Amino acid sequence: MIKPRGSRVLVKMIDAINDLDNKLCLTLVDKKKHFAHVTRRGTVQAVGPDVRLVSAGDVVVIRGDAGFTLDGDPEVERPEYGENYRWLKEEECLAVEEVAA
Numbered sequence: 788m789i790k791p792r793g794s795r796v797l798v799k800m801i802d803a804i805n806d807l808d809n810k811l812c813l814t815l816v817d818k819k820k821h822f823a824h825v826t827r828r829g830t831v832q833a834v835g836p837d838v839r840l841v842s843a844g845d846v847v848v849i850r851g852d853a854g855f856t857l858d859g860d861p862e863v864e865r866p867e868y869g870e871n872y873r874w875l876k877e878e879e880c881l882a883v884e885e886v887a888a
Contacts (some may be wrong), residue, residue, distance in 0.1 A: 791835035796880065798829035798847060798854070800871040826881065827851050829873065838877045846884040853879040 791797050831845045841847055854875035 789833055791833050791838075791874070793835045794837040794877040795835045796831055796838060796841060796847075796875045796877055797833040798849070798873050798875055799832050800827060800829040800873055801846070802871075825851060827853075828884070832872070834877075840877060841880055841883055847880040848882040848884065849873075849875060849879055850881065 789797060826848050827850070828846055828848055831841050831843050831847055833843055834841060854873040856871070856873055
């Protein structure tokens with residue numbers, strides 16, 4: 788398990804393709820396109836001890852180019868991690884999605 792330090796947040800990114808209205812079931816293959824999105828969404832996996840506004844399990848909205856991946860390069864996905872994770876500062880989380888009751 789990874790434990791962030793300070794005001795860092797570890798976020799598992801939600802695929803940008805899931806955010807699109809894809810009625811034709813098309814598959815987008817250009818992996819670099821999702822960094823051009825104005826905003827992205829992700830699920831918070833772990834938070835540092837100084838984080839106060841988000842908690843593990845929250846779905847947050849961030850800028851598309853915010854943070855960095857576990858290997859430090861947002862343009863490269865590492866297959867050994869299996870998922871796309873980003874390190875963020877708490878300030879880079881623009882909003883937290885609330886679940887409708």
